[in-house]
Amino acid sequence: MLDERKANILRAVVEEYIETAQPVGSGHVTRAPGVNVSAATVRNDMALLEQEGYLYQPHTSAGRVPTEKGYRFFVDTLSAPGRLAGAEAQQVRNFFAHAHGELERMLQDTSRLLSNLTAYTAVVVGPPHEAATVRSIQLVSLTPTVALVVVVLSNGVIEKRTVEFDDEADEEALAAAGQRLCEVLVGHPLSHAAGVELEAPDAADPMLVAALRSLGEEAPEEPEVYLAGTSNMAAAFDAVGTVREILRILEQQFVVVSLLKDVLDRGLSVAIGSETGVQPLSDCAVVVAPYEVDGETAGSIGVLGPTRMNYPQAMAAVAVVSDRLGRRLSEG
Known part of the structure; x- marks a missing residue:
């Protein structure tokens, strides 16, 4: 000491x-x-x-x-992670007061907010697909033989599938098929659709069969990653080779997910230089925090910048945005 x-x-x-x-x-x-x-x-x-x-x-x-x-x-040895300036705190409040719509859009916009607050590259990792369960399902007619399946998941993600039928379907038949989809899928992961075995008369319902087949298609294994402010790396480093290597790492989604998860698993909120465990990021630092939905960890957010980043301000921004994001998603 x-x-x-x-x-x-x-x-x-x-x-x-x-x-x-x-x-x-x-x-x-x-x-x-x-x-x-x-x-x-x-x-x-x-x-x-x-x-x-x-x-x-x-x-x-x-x-x-x-x-x-x-x-x-x-x-x-920081006594506190710092506080956002008044204008920055107001920017966060305004953003989440008006944030709405599909989860993917909200997470992308959140990454832009965090990048604007810190002037670093911001990363938001979405909830894992397998952790979410079906909250509601609707079948919406597009044409007499085409319908849109809209699924709302517990993590806020909205999944959409287009299904086609050989024969025309009326609104009453679509509503009935939608009701049966809710009965067999609500409360289960979306992947459950692939294993549903229908019995008569459901097995003869072409709309129900087509919708289940479409929903049962394999979902991506890795959670989605939303980046903003990658151009800030060019301003942070003089060496073109360093910037190129960092951008190459950021393009590899699974590496980004693993990086943030590994930092959090080690009980850290800040990883500096070699602590990131990724050699091309040896001149970088990462500030990361999880966000929770209904009391459960849903994903993580963070900023990536040079080792000489403004740690108090970055830590404050990540802490405030992760908390507000979790609260907004919990509210639905």
């Missing part, structure tokens, strides 16, 4: 480097809160912090830059 003076000096270096992206010299640190010592003492302590792996000096004549260990100390 660092003594109070060294801890204050390290925090001052991290905060200044986050703000300026320039190596931090002792002159600035002497003016930081809690550092009431001479420049010579600051230089000596900064040299000790470098020896202990919290800082490094990119050039002999330059100031110091935080290491991964330095950022980790900074994050672990």
